[in-house]
Amino acid sequence: MKGNETEQTDFLLIDRSGISRLMHLEVALHCAELALRKTSNGVAKQDVRRTLALPGAAGSCLSLMYADLEDQPLFGAKVLSVFPENFAHGHGSHRGVVVLFEKKHGRPVGLIDGGELTGWRTAAASAVATRALSRPDSACMTLMGYGEQARRHIATISTVRPIRKLHIWGRDLDRAEAFAAEQRAAGFEAVAFANPAEAVTAADIICTVTSSQTPVLAGAWLPEGVHVNAVGASVPSCRELDTDCVTRSGVWVDYMPMALTSAGELVDAISTGQIGPSDLRGEIGAVLEGDIAGRCDDREITLYRSLGVPAQDIELANFLYAAARREGFGTDVEFSL
Incomplete structure (x- = not known):
């Protein structure tokens, strides 16, 4: 001093x-x-x-x-x-x-x-990305997972899109049913599914909020025009999406340096030559700033790969x-x- x-x-x-x-x-x-x-x-x-x-x-x-x-x-x-x-x-x-x-x-x-x-900032970032990339009339959201982040994603995303229907999937059907009942009590039309493919069939928005080490969402299941928030996996050894999800989607990330090192499904798709780094559309912040484009049309599948940034x-x-x-x-x- x-x-x-x-x-x-x-x-x-x-x-x-x-x-x-x-x-x-x-x-x-x-x-x-x-x-x-x-x-x-x-x-x-x-x-x-x-x-x-x-x-x-x-x-x-x-x-x-x-x-x-x-x-x-x-x-x-x-x-x-x-x-x-x-x-x-x-x-x-x-x-x-x-x-x-x-x-x-x-x-x-x-x-x-x-x-x-x-907990607060992760779900809020997904809602911001959803507002930027999903179709404005999106009304049906699938949650793959039924923990704290599933609950927070419902609360935040329902403020930016007219969500009425919730489809819930998780590995424990009883827990998925209990979570759906909780959301019905909150005023949503909520249904639990035993089959993950059936849970996403009618979805406008899909949020993967699990701690899974292996993919829970397959690209072959994605309906036309859906928006995906991939949230749960934050280290390269864990992934919630298969490679088809990546190759079928326009992909935006929160922070490109981290996505290229820590998003396992992106790292795998690039290392095997199925996509290149230039195939990633860019950072969601650049969309918000007006520097790059977001969704092209109502048929495009959009994917926000969230890792969380400092x-x-x-x-x-x-x-x-x-x-x-x-x-x-x-x-x-x-x-x-």
Whole structure:
């Protein structure tokens, strides 16, 4: 420190309940769109996800993502453990924290529940991509999976498209039935399916939100004009889509450097020569910025391959930190570093 300059030592903790009190869907969608735009227009400085493989099910890892946004006061990193089998035991699959730093002296100023933040930003990004790529009259959505992200995707996407019908598929039919009943109580026409091919036959939108190591969606099943959000697989060893899904679709991604290294079905299709990197349409943020085209016509199959990018976490974390300070939420602790 120079002269008489002193630093504050307060450090703000924002837990799951604090996020729930501060967040709502409009904010999540707004922050997701801003982050995707900044990913493509250069405002975000970030890198690909770094992972350390851990024992256990495929995809188990320690994950590190970091970013700085030129127009936000705080930069930071998200550190998560990813345990895909946690859902079967009643726990979240993504658990960890986002740590924030101020830009004047690099002082850490906040710690935010990373699992809850990830839940909000992942579904919101899918909704933003769906608004950009799906047919405006899309009314029937298939969920392949029935966990937390399935629930969040219904909540977010139904705000941008007139969703009335839900088709639910999962490996446990009883759990799929229970999830469908929950959605019927919320006002949707929801049906559970034992056969995944039948679940997608009439779909306008398909969201794959599983922790599967092997494909759950086949390209041969895709109806004309459908939009697909592929969300669940975040490491190259796991994939929810077969190669036909890739070759039959126009493909957009959230962050091209990460898609080319971590999206298993894209990596496989490129390595085997079935597509080339230039066959990928580009980043969804570039569509939002008007730099590249989105859907060509009502018959085209569109695919948004989501991996989640650091800019999404840090954009939303900046909002949460500022809102918590403004509204007096969170817990202040002394943390002198």
